[in-house]
Amino acid sequence: MPDIFFITSCVFGSIIGLYWIKKYAKPEIPLFFKILTWGSWLSCFLMLSLLPIDLGVTATLRCEADPQTSTSDCERLQAAVSFSYEEVQLAWKILYWLTTILGWIGIPLSQSYHMSGHITIIRKLLGTIIDNIRTYLLLGIAAVALVIWIKASYNFGSSSAVVVVLICINNATSLALLMLILGYGLVEVPRKFWTQADYAKRLKSLYSRACIVNDRKEESRARLATTIEELAGYEHALDPKVADPFLISTLKLVKRAVPENTNVHKGLCFHDLIPEMPKVVQYKNLANLHRKIKKRVLEQNRWECLWDELMREVFWIEDIDKAVKSGRYAFVSSLSDNPSSKIVAVTQYCWFVWFRPTQLKILCFLSVLASLFILGVEFTLIFSGTPSGRFMVDFVRRKRHETYNGTMFQTLLFLPVLYLLYCLFFTIFRMKLGKYYQCFDHRQTDGSSLLYSAYFILRFTPGLCLNTLLLLHETAINRDEPIQKTAFSSTVNTIDVGPLPDLEYAFTVAAPIILFICMIMFLFHIFGRIMALLGINRYESEETFDENAVEEGRDLIEREKNFWLRKVFHQRPNSVSHEVSPFTYDADGNIDTASISSSSVKVRKGKLRNNEEPESEKLNKSESSSHKTTQKTFHS
Numbered sequence: 001m002p003d004i005f006f007i008t009s010c011v012f013g014s015i016i017g018l019y020w021i022k023k024y025a026k027p028e029i030p031l032f033f034k035i036l037t038w039g040s041w042l043s044c045f046l047m048l049s050l051l052p053i054d055l056g057v058t059a060t061l062r063c064e065a066d067p068q069t070s071t072s073d074c075e076r077l078q079a080a081v082s083f084s085y086e087e088v089q090l091a092w093k094i095l096y097w098l099t100t101i102l103g104w105i106g107i108p109l110s111q112s113y114h115m116s117g118h119i120t121i122i123r124k125l126l127g128t129i130i131d132n133i134r135t136y137l138l139l140g141i142a143a144v145a146l147v148i149w150i151k152a153s154y155n156f157g158s159s160s161a162v163v164v165v166l167i168c169i170n171n172a173t174s175l176a177l178l179m180l181i182l183g184y185g186l187v188e189v190p191r192k193f194w195t196q197a198d199y200a201k202r203l204k205s206l207y208s209r210a211c212i213v214n215d216r217k218e219e220s221r222a223r224l225a226t227t228i229e230e231l232a233g234y235e236h237a238l239d240p241k242v243a244d245p246f247l248i249s250t251l252k253l254v255k256r257a258v259p260e261n262t263n264v265h266k267g268l269c270f271h272d273l274i275p276e277m278p279k280v281v282q283y284k285n286l287a288n289l290h291r292k293i294k295k296r297v298l299e300q301n302r303w304e305c306l307w308d309e310l311m312r313e314v315f316w317i318e319d320i321d322k323a324v325k326s327g328r329y330a331f332v333s334s335l336s337d338n339p340s341s342k343i344v345a346v347t348q349y350c351w352f353v354w355f356r357p358t359q360l361k362i363l364c365f366l367s368v369l370a371s372l373f374i375l376g377v378e379f380t381l382i383f384s385g386t387p388s389g390r391f392m393v394d395f396v397r398r399k400r401h402e403t404y405n406g407t408m409f410q411t412l413l414f415l416p417v418l419y420l421l422y423c424l425f426f427t428i429f430r431m432k433l434g435k436y437y438q439c440f441d442h443r444q445t446d447g448s449s450l451l452y453s454a455y456f457i458l459r460f461t462p463g464l465c466l467n468t469l470l471l472l473h474e475t476a477i478n479r480d481e482p483i484q485k486t487a488f489s490s491t492v493n494t495i496d497v498g499p500l501p502d503l504e505y506a507f508t509v510a511a512p513i514i515l516f517i518c519m520i521m522f523l524f525h526i527f528g529r530i531m532a533l534l535g536i537n538r539y540e541s542e543e544t545f546d547e548n549a550v551e552e553g554r555d556l557i558e559r560e561k562n563f564w565l566r567k568v569f570h571q572r573p574n575s576v577s578h579e580v581s582p583f584t585y586d587a588d589g590n591i592d593t594a595s596i597s598s599s600s601v602k603v604r605k606g607k608l609r610n611n612e613e614p615e616s617e618k619l620n621k622s623e624s625s626s627h628k629t630t631q632k633t634f635h636s
Helices: 002-026 031-065 071-079 083-115 122-154 158-199 198-236 244-254 284-327 342-379 389-402 407-430 447-472 487-492 501-523 525-535 547-570 593-597 616-634
Strands: none
Touching: 031 071, 031 083, 031 407, 031 447, 031 487, 031 501, 083 122, 083 158, 083 447, 122 389, 122 407, 122 447, 158 198, 158 407, 158 447, 158 501, 198 244, 198 547, 198 593, 244 284, 284 342, 284 501, 284 547, 342 407, 342 501, 447 487, 501 525, 525 593
């Protein structure tokens, strides 16, 4: 029954949303932002699960209004429907306007509040409104101009004209964003499956990307160091004896925004830096500096996380390559200090070397077919008036009427929508916009990127629902006969509330063309090159690589390997001490990963033998001694 399908979709959306929050969100993100993001993700599942129910209710009303349909068919349709047309229409109104308000107002204001540099709630709220007032003024001027044009051209009332403008702008921008994200996903999903199946090509791509990521990481570290020098200047300019206590407390709060593990100033006091002394210190300057430090810290953390993610994948593929070349038929991970059993090692070898590449190639073939099918169905919107287009319309309606039997029909309809949803979420979680937006698992995604993901979902969900009904030819735009409209069409379609049929029809026909152009640009990496010229170097496909940078990236990773592995093992939550060194080294000074699983490595938790000093304490002492030397150099 439809209510079982709807309840299942709600439960599934809630569980998957909580799982994503736990997987991606950092623990220190405020609970309100996590709830807001989870609610945004859940609204997407609710709106998509409401589509099959809407079609079922509409089919029942059409059957009752059609005199040529038998009574048994109408009774069968009515028995499979548990909601009335008015209830579905009310649900659409609530979900549509809720996602619209959150997407245009709620999420942008929450993001500005999260990144605000003010220290009190009232100041943060005022600063958030001031930061966004320019954007809303421009949107308001455009909306007022459209309202005046509609009233002058069609003699509509003010309230109807405002509703027309709001729905038209929301639908147009949502469809445009949907085509852009969908164009990326329909190309990158098959490409991702194919490149992951080819370990050699994937490793070259990672070597090439290592140079770019390392350069961006060092640049972000340098920018953070410059900002910390600016903070040191404010500390020199404020004398605690004569300065305002409010400014002193604000400065202390700003200093807390710099994390303790930041390498650019670790071991150096602020007084050791040579700052540029500001002439006047005001609260506004400290608030702007606080916000700037937040952005710099987030930018550096994102590149550090991206570097760690790249290094983990490089080590994993290199371990697979070593297992194949060794001929042992056993997989040994460089990132695990606990040796696995022989059965587990052999099973992992069989999966990674034999079965996983074949599975990925099959998924690549199926995803290519699905992407081509979606693109072909999208193009039926352009040729809906031709004989071939009318044949497609009649075929879809006839098959839908013949196969409709409650939950089965809704599940069959939901399968292509699920593929679209997978492509969209794949784009959201895999797309990297440099210093603006990046999502990382292992609970490394910051609050700004988390809110950005919620914004993207809220913006493309109404467009996804409208596009799905357009593909089924169930909207007032592409239907001429006077039959019962769906609840979605009667609620959020501007044809039903306003006089913009030509404009919306033109945009709907242009949507498949936009999708095709975006797919071509992403397929041949044209969009990535354009974004690179604009300074956004991480929007391009992750599978592109420069042959000249492969060797440089390999040498870079070899130099960083020993240090990075030591950092990973020393930063584990449960400190593990080794009776002997957990690594052995070859003639070149590199770690021999086969030694990790050897019997000579004995790991035990608890007290150290013979009061042996932990390795982490030795590292801290060596770092502190080097920092003292650096301080003496600065003072001299």
